[in-house]
Amino acid sequence: MNSISLYLHIPFCAKKCRYCDFYSVSFDERLAWRYLDGLAAEIALCKKSRITEGAAVQTIFIGGGTPSVFSGEALHSLCTLVRSSFTIAPGYEWTVECNPESFTNDKGVTLLEAGVTRLTFGLQSLNDRELSLLGRVHSSERCHTILSDHVLSRFTSIGVDIMYGLPGQTMRTLEQTLAAVFDSPYVKHISAYELTVADNTPFGRHRSILPLPSEGETAVMTGSLWELLEKGGFCQYEVSNFAKPGHACRHNQAYWDHKPYLGLGCAAHSYLHEKRWANVRDVNRYIRMVSNGLFPREFIETIDKKKLAMEIVFLGLRKVQGINEAFFQESCGIAFADFIQKDSIGQFVNRGLLEYEKPFWKPTRKGLLMADAIAREIL
Ligand code: SF4
Structure with missing residues (x-):
């Protein structure tokens, strides 16, 4: 194995969104610093066991959760930890997921100076009614401010996530969201995800009263959305992913192409040496295990x-x-x-x-x- 991708999970969010079934907890500054120590301990365990020995890191993805909820100082420490722990290949791609409410120009500069090449923003919608229904903490105005922040021009690539198939969403509100995204000169990548309603979420528990579109309506919306994205110059390269030429996300492509990746942090998954494993989905348990020198694995399977x-x-x-x-x-x-x-x-x-x-x-x-x-x- 001479190359690898790296994923680091930051399990903190400002507030839980109503549809979310990812693992995340409310942001707490002290817990976040302890978690960073936990990541350093897990990296030390990985290095001791030599599972990535000789491999240069081609792509890095810091996802969550909401990595941008970290302070500038914590983001700087996290990036320094990554840089000092791995051999990073020339021409690497390094993405950090951000949310509009917690991203600031200063944090953008910190990430740039640390070597991050790509940001992706969880906008989901630029319609305030839809954002509030989803339980997102940002407003459409905040999205507009972020999309016009000049610091974005200094990154190699900027991506945004949007959602469709939302309760009460119409083609008109979806088009308004797209128009605002197309207006930004910086956006080069769009991930467009259909809402999935998981049972263990507030949306799942109130499914019967949500004005969700029918399967047929969502299929029509999907087709129209894909056409609009193509017309806007974003070429589809995967069911949910569209990019301007040269801006496809190499990290996600590595997953889809079955290249090896190491996932660090609670709830992170790894695929290395024909094995796939997942780390425990509990931030305190994760910290306890790695601090005691234990690999924080919840399950491991062989991929025959x-x-x-x-x-x-x-x-x-x-x-x-x-x-x-x-x-x-x-x-x-x-x-x-x-x-x-x-x-x-x-x-x-x-x-x-x-x-x-x-x-x-x-x-x-x-x-x-x-x-x-x-x-x-x-x-
Ligand atoms: S910001 Fe993302 S990870 Fe956090 S609760 Fe909302 S959907 Fe989940």
């Missing part, structure tokens, strides 16, 4: 060739590029054609949902809309 083959199919059909059958055979030791249901793949080709462009099996635009269903069928 069959499991890997299934994952390549599921993730590959979500990418515009599709599944590379040569890569499939090389990684799984079996020809793609021998692994899948030949009849069903033929039907999807006839229905205009899949096409073959040697060596890629690619979903068409229509096929991308039902990528997961196609994957289930052909397996």
